[in-house]
Amino acid sequence: MIRLLFLTLLLTLSLFAQKVLYVNYDTIPKRVIKGEIFIATLKTLSTVRDFDDIEYNFSNYHGLEILDTLPQREQKGKFFYDSFHMLVTDATAKLPDINASLIAPQEYNSTIIQGPKLNVITLNPKKDFSNIIANSLELQEYKTTSYDNTHNIVVFVATATNADIKAMHFNNVYKQGMESVTESYDESKITYFVVISKRLEYFSFSYFNLLENTYKKISIPIIVDDDSVTTQSDLKPRDQSHDTIKMYIALGVSVIGLIFILFRQKYIYLVFIIIPLAYTLYLSMPEQEVCIKAGSNIYLLPVENGTIFETTPSEYHLPKEGSVTNFTKVKLQNDKIGWVKNEDTCSY
Numbered sequence: 001m002i003r004l005l006f007l008t009l010l011l012t013l014s015l016f017a018q019k020v021l022y023v024n025y026d027t028i029p030k031r032v033i034k035g036e037i038f039i040a041t042l043k044t045l046s047t048v049r050d051f052d053d054i055e056y057n058f059s060n061y062h063g064l065e066i067l068d069t070l071p072q073r074e075q076k077g078k079f080f081y082d083s084f085h086m087l088v089t090d091a092t093a094k095l096p097d098i099n100a101s102l103i104a105p106q107e108y109n110s111t112i113i114q115g116p117k118l119n120v121i122t123l124n125p126k127k128d129f130s131n132i133i134a135n136s137l138e139l140q141e142y143k144t145t146s147y148d149n150t151h152n153i154v155v156f157v158a159t160a161t162n163a164d165i166k167a168m169h170f171n172n173v174y175k176q177g178m179e180s181v182t183e184s185y186d187e188s189k190i191t192y193f194v195v196i197s198k199r200l201e202y203f204s205f206s207y208f209n210l211l212e213n214t215y216k217k218i219s220i221p222i223i224v225d226d227d228s229v230t231t232q233s234d235l236k237p238r239d240q241s242h243d244t245i246k247m248y249i250a251l252g253v254s255v256i257g258l259i260f261i262l263f264r265q266k267y268i269y270l271v272f273i274i275i276p277l278a279y280t281l282y283l284s285m286p287e288q289e290v291c292i293k294a295g296s297n298i299y300l301l302p303v304e305n306g307t308i309f310e311t312t313p314s315e316y317h318l319p320k321e322g323s324v325t326n327f328t329k330v331k332l333q334n335d336k337i338g339w340v341k342n343e344d345t346c347s348y
Helices: 002-018 243-264 267-284
Strands: 021-027 037-046 053-059 064-066 072-076 079-088 097-103 111-113 129-134 136-146 151-161 175-182 188-197 202-209 214-221 289-292 297-299 308-311 316-324 327-331 337-341
Touching (some): 021 097, 037 097, 129 151, 136 202, 136 214, 289 327
Parallel strands (some): 129 202
Antiparallel strands (some): 021 037, 097 111, 289 316, 316 327, 327 337
16 A cells, blocks of 8 residues: 555656646636637746747637737746737637647657636627727728719728727628728728618718727718729719710800801800810710620729629620729629729730
């Protein structure tokens, strides 16, 4: 019996002697919100000085997405504080069990700790919720143009801190999509569009502010931009529905100018003939067409990796409405406006 106790004690001491890493969860939030990005920090102590790094392997966790492959490390004295960003993806969540080991010339035993469960809160937002949970969300710029007879398209750029900005989504809009995104924990940036009813005077939405623990509202005034500047948001074609009336008016002015010349013998009135006639010629010019290759993507906005709403099944010939760098604006057969990459146009 004494011999058995002695062997057990010796084995226990041997195991403790081989333990070189002491790890525990140092910082864990008391509560998290589904959709929130939070930080979990590990406090690690190594009894070995000669090592290259500390490696962590995660297992047995749920309701989370671990966003970091490597930790953000801070050393204070003999302790290492390794922080990982994690995204809450479910109404219940558990932190991962961690197997910590040294990367060193000599092989040492690893240390395993169990992850605790998290207190997860699920929001019950109003219909205007943007699905964004963040420390902050701010508009940088926005623009509204006509989309069709009953809808406007609003394109906006927003920045957010500590947010899963790709989660942005709106209810009760005709169409929506993400055009570009830059992700960062410090500050992420998104270009987004929504197609909404022309009856709306504001496009308003909310997000949940983690610092103030409340919903914050953002409103975009709907001011339809009818300018012809060829920018990313220049979506409206030239309106040709009244061109015939304009031509008759211009010809009428020319006739009046001719009458003044015949009766007053003053050639200064030639201005009233030349300018209207030139304008009439401009209006009578046929629309310039662009040839688009079969299988080409037509984009909602002229941006790389933008939203595709049509792919040409065969070679298309469409009216050209304008151009920007690397893109040509075309009017589709349903009178909507799209953008095609210059590389997808035909060259004969």
